[in-house]
Every structure is written in C-alpha cells, then in structure tokens.
Amino acid sequence: MSSLAAGRTANAAQAAFRVLVVDDDPDMAGFLARLLVKQGMQADIVSDGFAALKQIAASPPDMVLLDVQMPGPDGFEICRRLKGSDTTALVPVVLVTALEDHDSRVRGIEAGADDFLSKPVRREELVARVQTLRRLHETRKELEGRRLEAEVREKEAIRKTFSRYLSPRLAERVLSSPHGEDLFRDLSDRTAVVALFADLRGFTRLSETVPVSSIVPMLNEFFTVLTGAAHENEGTVFSMAGDSMLIGFNVPVAQADAAARALNTGRSLIQRFAPVAARWRKEHGLSTGVGVGIEAGEAVAGNVGAPSFMSYTIIGDPVNVAARLMQRAAPNEILIGPGAARALGTALGGAGNLERRKVELKGKAEPVEVVLLKVVAA
Amino acid sequence: MSQPIVVTVAKDLEDLVPTFMKNRGKELETLRTALAAGDFDQMRQLGHRMKGVGNSYGFEKVSLLGKQVEDGAKAGDKDALGACLAEYADYLARVQIVYE
Numbered sequence: 001m002s003s004l005a006a007g008r009t010a011n012a013a014q015a016a017f018r019v020l021v022v023d024d025d026p027d028m029a030g031f032l033a034r035l036l037v038k039q040g041m042q043a044d045i046v047s048d049g050f051a052a053l054k055q056i057a058a059s060p061p062d063m064v065l066l067d068v069q070m071p072g073p074d075g076f077e078i079c080r081r082l083k084g085s086d087t088t089a090l091v092p093v094v095l096v097t098a099l100e101d102h103d104s105r106v107r108g109i110e111a112g113a114d115d116f117l118s119k120p121v122r123r124e125e126l127v128a129r130v131q132t133l134r135r136l137h138e139t140r141k142e143l144e145g146r147r148l149e150a151e152v153r154e155k156e157a158i159r160k161t162f163s164r165y166l167s168p169r170l171a172e173r174v175l176s177s178p179h180g181e182d183l184f185r186d187l188s189d190r191t192a193v194v195a196l197f198a199d200l201r202g203f204t205r206l207s208e209t210v211p212v213s214s215i216v217p218m219l220n221e222f223f224t225v226l227t228g229a230a231h232e233n234e235g236t237v238f239s240m241a242g243d244s245m246l247i248g249f250n251v252p253v254a255q256a257d258a259a260a261r262a263l264n265t266g267r268s269l270i271q272r273f274a275p276v277a278a279r280w281r282k283e284h285g286l287s288t289g290v291g292v293g294i295e296a297g298e299a300v301a302g303n304v305g306a307p308s309f310m311s312y313t314i315i316g317d318p319v320n321v322a323a324r325l326m327q328r329a330a331p332n333e334i335l336i337g338p339g340a341a342r343a344l345g346t347a348l349g350g351a352g353n354l355e356r357r358k359v360e361l362k363g364k365a366e367p368v369e370v371v372l373l374k375v376v377a378a
Numbered sequence: 379m380s381q382p383i384v385v386t387v388a389k390d391l392e393d394l395v396p397t398f399m400k401n402r403g404k405e406l407e408t409l410r411t412a413l414a415a416g417d418f419d420q421m422r423q424l425g426h427r428m429k430g431v432g433n434s435y436g437f438e439k440v441s442l443l444g445k446q447v448e449d450g451a452k453a454g455d456k457d458a459l460g461a462c463l464a465e466y467a468d469y470l471a472r473v474q475i476v477y478e
Binding site: 026027028030031034038069098119121 | 388390391394397398401423426427429430431432433434435441
C-alpha cells in the first residue's frame, strides 16, 4: 500500500466521507442516499437550492450530488458558486442529469461540474463514479495537506534563522507579510545601513582574573543584555565574537529612523549593563563597561560563507568605521561617525554630554570628525 | 382479472418502496388534475421526474411512461397524455413487487 493510500485509510477511519445530496424529489434523494450509505459514506439530503447553499456554507461536504432542476438556485448556479469560492472550489460536484440531456451536460461543464450521473441512475455507475471522485478528492486533500505541512516546516526553519538575527517582534512582522521571508533569501545588494559595534571593556583583565568556568556565563550575561537592547530597538544582531557584537539597522527591513534607533540602542545597552558591571565589580573587584561605535553609510548585506556554513552579515566602510570607533571608545562612551552624525542631525543636539573631535582611524588618510557621547550609567 | 406485472427490486431498497409507491399514486392524481386544467408545464415536469426516478428503483415502465408524459406535454397532445395516464393507472394497479 502506498503512503498516500495508507493516509487515506487512516483518514477514512477517522471520519466518514460526507456527501450532500441535493434533489427536490424525495424518492430520488432517498435512493441516492441509500446507495451512498451502503458504500460507507455519510449522506445528508436537502431539497432545494437555498438549503443546499446554506448547508454547504455551514459545513462543506466532501462531495455534492446535485440535481439540475429544483426550487431556488438551480444545479448550474449552485455549481458555479461552489467552484467560485476558495473554500468549496475543490469539493467534487456531480450533476445528476437525464442521459439524453446534452444541453445540461454542456452547461454543467461550463459551470465547473466534475462529473455527471445519468437518470435513471444505475447503481453500478453511481458507485463507480462516486468512488473514483472520492479517491481523487482524498488524494488531492492528502497532497494539499503535505504541501501545507512542508510550507509550515519551511516557514519554521526560516523563522528560526530569522530569530538568530532579529527581535522576535520584527521576525514575526516580516514573516507575516507577504513574501517576507524573501528578505533573507536574496540579499546581496548595496544598501544604506547604520552599523553599531559594542564591546566589553575590561574583558582582558576579567579573563585573566576570573576562573575560566565563570567566563562563559559572564559573557552570556553580557550578550543577553546587549541583545535585549538591540531587540528593543528592532536592531538586527549580525554577529557576536569574543566580547563584541555587531548590530545593524535599516537592514533587512527599512527603518526611516535607523540612526536614532542605533543611538537609543547604544544608550540602552550601556545603561542596561551598568547594574551587571556594578555586581561584577563587587564580586570580582574589576571595572568593566561598554564601548560603542556607530556609523552610517552604504554596505552590502547578504549571506556570506561556505555552503556548509553561511552567516548573514553586512560588509562595508560604515561597518569598518563603527568597529574602529568602538575600539577608541572608553567605557560608557559612544563614538558616532560622520555619516551617522549627519543622519542624526538635530536629534544629536539634544543628546547632552556631547563633544566633537577629530580622530585618526586606521585605513583613513585624513582624521575623521566624530561625535563623542558620554552616557551616564545610573 | 388482469395479470399482475412483477417487478424485481433490490432488497436494500425494500423499506423505501412503500413510500415510493404511495408517491406514484399521488403523482397520478396530480397528473390527472393537471391534464384537466391543461397545465402542460406541470405535466412535463412530473413526466421528467417519473422518467428519472422510476427505473432507478427498478420500475422501468414508470420511466417509459414518464418520457411519454414529458413528450406529450411538450407537444400539448391531450389525447396521448390521457392514454398515458390510463396506462399508468393500470400499471400501478397491477404491479407486484419482489425483493431480491
């Protein structure tokens, strides 16, 4: 037995195949229902077009046997409506017509009927047609179910990938938008980004002093604080290496206020880390803090690596500048590069504790004018 | 007395047949009334129904008469329709059912 056939058997065991018989002649309806029940199916009867539409809307059957002439909407009209609706388009419809009524058959085909049954009805013909359509319908349902399962699995895999980088809220928003997952599939375009690098100041001494077994939990605590601040501002966490983290904004989802989000993230992660630093100082007698560098500009976003290990990242000048600014930043300082400062514009004016200075950065011929923001960590 | 007309019907329809026969009797009366009133459209519809349901149960004659009623009604042929209804009445009076 094929797996599809096995699936059908299991389904059949769970619920009877439900057929709606629509006929205004109670003798004909009773006859059809009797033959269907003998085939192990469930048969419900309605005697006019309106009742048929109501019943189908309330509980779509697995198949409809439809007389043509009856009170209310006739068989053609009902068939057209069923085939025109997303919820019932796949329900097989068998029109029960007189054998010589060719005109009805043509109109039935035009209305979307799946098959025809001749009146007077021969039971062998009824059984053969209904069973064939049942098999087709169940196979189609089974395949559709598998397709949906595969789609759910694929979406879940993408969701997992997303959640490595994005805040759960942003990941959900991206995935729920039509073709949202495509954002991660084809990302090799140059795009405007705001890059934020943050690292743990005092880590070298920490790693020399604290027992190795404590280093990993401490780093995990540090990165948890940083990730919380990034997600709060819907930043994308691109990498964690050693004691530093790269967070991007305006990528993969456009953010008109990307620079402001980056600045808020920088402030937030310094402030969030302050109580942790205070505790570490108490426990280990060591001074730690967070240094932050931010720069905006054009970068390339994409999946980089070997086929067996790919990583979604951003590459480009603003990323390099942000990294070097981070290296220059003292604990609880944010160094903002010229691109990010321009993007922040007047928003930067109200930040307080500002200082403009020129710094020399590796790889830059001229000193770069940066803005230094000292964050008061309460 | 006329000879009975034996019709064999599937055993699994046995409980449906008394209602089926009762409905045929009512149908005959409605056809007679419609013929008297010259309501050929109603006769055509009833003939069409007889044609479909009769032989489904195994009553071939009902289907044949149904076709004649439908055709006679379409043609507006009162004489032919009258003869058909007489034949239908005779058939219903003589039919004997055997279940197998």
